[in-house]
Amino acid sequence: MGLIVKKFGGTSVGTTERIQAVAEKLKASRDAGDDVVVVVSAMSGETNRLLSLAESVNSNPPPREVDVLLSTGEQVTIALLTMALEQIGCAARCYTGAQVSILTDSTFSKARIQDIDAESIREDLGAGRVVVVAGFQGVDENGAITTLGRGGSDTTAVALAAALEADECQIYTDVDGVYTSDPRVVPNARRLDKITVDEMLELSSLGSKVLQIRAVEFAGKYRVPLRVLSSFEEGPGTLITYEEEGMEEPLISGIAFNREEAKVSVIGVPDTPGIAAKILGPVADASIEVDMIIQNISQQGLTDFTFTVHKRDFQNTLDLVRSNAEVLGARDVYGDDNIVKISVVGVGMRSHAGVANTMFQTLSDEGINIQMISTSEIKIxxxxxxxxxxxxxRALHKAFELNKEPVAEQES
Structure with a gap:
């Protein structure tokens, strides 16, 4: 028994029947003695429908008013879920982000949470109610409604769990946990019983869509135990937790990939101080995020500079760099959007050598040429x-034996 914050995404509450099923889950948890706070998203497809409405009346709708519109999706869900709970004899009360006073900054469409006043929630929990909170939204210091960006309900749930000092934050979704890789690409991918916050941060940043990266960051900062569970199947899910002193970790926990990468190469620029800033300055000014960067060793005073961006920013980036090529003194600028990034992630890399060699040799054996390499303490x-x-x-998944359950080492 304890205080549990549960979050259900759009698919989990996509119909009234599914909302009723969620209500039954919440009542069962409450009947078992838990205090329950639940965060919900808009019903699946609702946010896109509302965006389409906005664009049908204004081709460039004001962000402030878009947030007002989009926040209504979650308000529908919290009201319906609270009604469903009351129908089955489970006392409940719902709150919008503003009513809970989830205070954010004023960056509309991607606001960040600054503070939460959880007093009203504590009072309702003390009275035996299930508390239903609208995810994805808050309010700024001027009282304007804000939204947290796609996947923001995950962040709402973790932030509430931190504010309430919950025993666990449970994220219910359409998958039953975090896998060693995408099962659609690797059929024998294995569900992980647990994974560290650091590993989950890397996987989220590298393309895993299970959790919003800001939610994982919040969990790490405030040490909130986080668990990913299925809305449709019973099971233990995956616990996202912290490394314990002396705990043996698997060498590699997962393999992530990102199809949305494109690269731009600037050939034959003078190898002088500040050249990287001159290349990337206009890109940054256009609010384009750069991922991987490689600069070759200077040859005869010239160097080549290659970097990657999101595929949606590819043409804009290429145009920007080409327009600046003469100023840079570059011989040529070219791009390629037919690339992908593949990453191996694991805290076990910290204490094991040879991961890079295994990765590179495996790809070589399959005739796969590596174009760029980036490393961190727990990622390649x-x-x-x-x-x-x-x-x-698939080759890397097999090489690192991720389809097999890890074998616990025996104490000597």
């Missing part, structure tokens, strides 16, 4: 041709 990422995505991921 490579860029390869897009056509090799599935072959590369």
């Amino acid at each position: 990422s490579v860029v390869v041709e897009e056509k090799y995505l599935e072959l590369g991921v």
